[in-house]
């Protein structure tokens with residue numbers, strides 16, 4: 580009985596969250612913004628990846644960040660130093676962002692910048708390998724990170740995030756030579772859970788593998804072919820392209 584009650588409660592919660600996520604998504608689509616939800620366990624390298632991504636793509640894309648952390652603005656401050664608009668959301672006791680919190684973030688972002696001028700909003704979720712993947716925030720795609728130090732078995736033990744991901748980065752590959760870790764086994768375990776996901780081994784420290792990830796981001800924003808000739812008014816096409824990423 581207890582289990583049935585909990586399941587019903589969770590369904591209601593996720594259902595209500597989905598309505599909020601749909602609302603956020605309408606805002607993003609209306610403004611021609613592509614939104615990526617970046618998720619991983621604590622310390623897998625989300626902020627480091629975003630620092631590298633912002634410095635590489637800032638000249639061709641207008642990027643803003645919604646930064647989710649339980650208590651501090653440490654990550655928000657790191658990304659502000661990259662020179663982009665950043666909204667910090669403190670989730671308090673919640674170990675994930677939900678659609679309502681991101682809605683608050685979107686409305687704060689509007690106070691910082693005209694959303695019509697933004698191409699890409701990156702949401703850095705709270706470090707947690709489990710529930711962020713269950714709470715849609717209105718994103719067009721989910722990006723999951725798994726660092727080489729976490730163990731090859733994690734996709735099998737924590738399948739939800741890996742099943743939901745549209746793109747999976749295996750991070751900190753510069754450390755692989757110092758560990759007993761088999762990258763091929765990590766990839767095989769990820770494929771077992773999600774055969775379709777795009778997988779990119781990367782090191783934010785050395786830059787290894789980042790080019791393929793950056794191209795995936797360009798593609799996600801509908802700017803994969805010739806970024807320099809993309810029409811500024813071409814919003815609808817961009818969203819349509821993303822659906823196929």
Ligand SMILES: Nc1nc2c(ncn2[C@@H]2O[C@H](COP(=O)(O)OP(=O)(O)OP(=O)(O)O)[C@@H](O)[C@H]2O)c(=O)[nH]1
Nearest residue numbers: 620621622623624625626627706751754782783784
């Ligand atoms: N060697 C190495 N270290 C890295 C790399 N990327 C991140 N790190 C280190 O890993 C630690 C955590 O990195 P963050 O980018 O803060 O990770 P995060 O996922 O944003 O962490 P939370 O937001 O707290 O969940 C830091 O000490 C980084 O310097 C990498 O590619 N190689």
Ligand SMILES: [Mg+2]
Nearest residue numbers: 625626654703
């Ligand atoms: Mg971080």
Ligand SMILES: [Zn+2]
Nearest residue numbers: 602603606682
């Ligand atoms: Zn609204």
Ligand SMILES: [Zn+2]
Nearest residue numbers: 673674675710
């Ligand atoms: Zn949670």
